[in-house]
Amino acid sequence: MIRVGLQWIARGACTHPEVMTISGGSLCAVEFPAMVGVIRHPTRGMFLFDTGYDPAFIAATRPFPxxxxxxxxxxxxxxxxxxxTWLAAHDIAESEIAGTIISHFHGDHVAGLGNLAHVPVYCARAGLSQLRSSGRxxxxxxxxxxxxxxPEVDTQARFFEDAPACQLPSAFAPFREARDILGDGSLLAVELPGHCAGHWGLALITEAGQPVLLAADAVWSGQSITQHRPPPRITTALLGDTRRYRQTLDLLSRASKNNGELAILPSHCAASAxxxxxTGDNDAG
Known part of the structure; x- marks a missing residue:
């Protein structure tokens, strides 16, 4: 795999009772950062993995329902x-952003897409279809x-499902199959089903040679992976498919146990960030 630079940076946060995100969790509210992956490809430019929160989220949630x-x-x-402000704080030149990779279409992952509708958007057809077809x-x-x-996103979309299938390196086992979204082996989309329709992660190798799986919302915390503790069924059934969610968690737990160098980064886990x-020259601010 072609190596890429990766910064893992927070952009806003939400609060939620911990018990809704992990079995046996506290009833107290916990803050969950919304992490954004800033990926620097050696020849293709910069890509963002998700967008985190944005002031546009406030405007979008003013009306009822x-x-x-x-x-x-x-x-x-x-x-x-x-x-x-966020770009300047992290030395990101907007003109260098060549595309956005969207793990799924929940509001905390796409709130900044209004700033990026002019560049290609890599995403799942299943996720975008559900967004456009459902009632309010x-x-x-x-x-x-x-x-x-x-609406411009629909014309800019490059769907994971249409990208060439490829095999993942052994460092990501037991995950095996991925989609080569740039066609050069650098950024490999990995389906992580269960959380919602069209939920995918991203496999890459950093410039330092570390394998990384950006796991989005396949879990809310690294603790859920290492202790094999899923959210309660009420949470997973509300948003997605409990059976498939738990199958994905099982694969993540096995990958974490079997591959000591693999970093699995959930999108809302401050400890994992x-x-x-x-571990190196990474920015998780």
Whole structure:
């Protein structure tokens, strides 16, 4: 695999009772950062893995029933999450962004797409189709906010399902099959079903040679992987498919146990982000 640079950076956060994200968790509210992967390809430019929160999320959740999303999942979107401010704080030149890779279409992963609708969007056809076909109440129940995904995204979309199939290196076992979204073996989309329709992660090798699996919302925390503790059924059934979610968790647990060098990064786990940052020249701020 071609090696790439990776920064794992927070952009906003939400709070939620821990018990809704991991079995046996506390009833107390816990803050979950929304992480963004800033990927620097040696020849193709920069790609973002998801977008985190954006002030656009506040506007999209003002009307009813969309406001229910913000009531049930309170968010923190400070001035530092404003698009130009966030770019400048992390030395990201907007002109260098060659594309966005969307793990799935929940609001905390696509809130910044309005800033990026002019570049290719790599995503799952199944996820975009559900976003466009569902009614407003059904979308809110599933964590989807259609206002955050401009119509231009539909024409810019490059679907994971259409990318060439390839085999993953052994460092990612037991995960085997992926989709080569750039066609050069650098960024490999890996289906991680269960959380919602069209939920995918991304496999890559960093410049330092470390294998990384960006796991999106396949779990909310690294602890869930190492201790094999899924969320309660009420959570997984509300958003997706409990059986498939737990199958994915089993694969993640086996991958973590069998591959000591593999970093599995859930999109909302501050501890995993800190650990990854400590392993080298990575920014998990």
């Amino acid at each position: 969309e406001r229910l999303y913000r009531w049930t999942t309170p968010v923190r979107i400070g001035e530092d999450a404003e698009w130009q 109440f059904a979308r809110v129940r599933r964590g989807l906010l259609a206002a955050l995904v401009p 800190r650990k990854f940052s400590a």
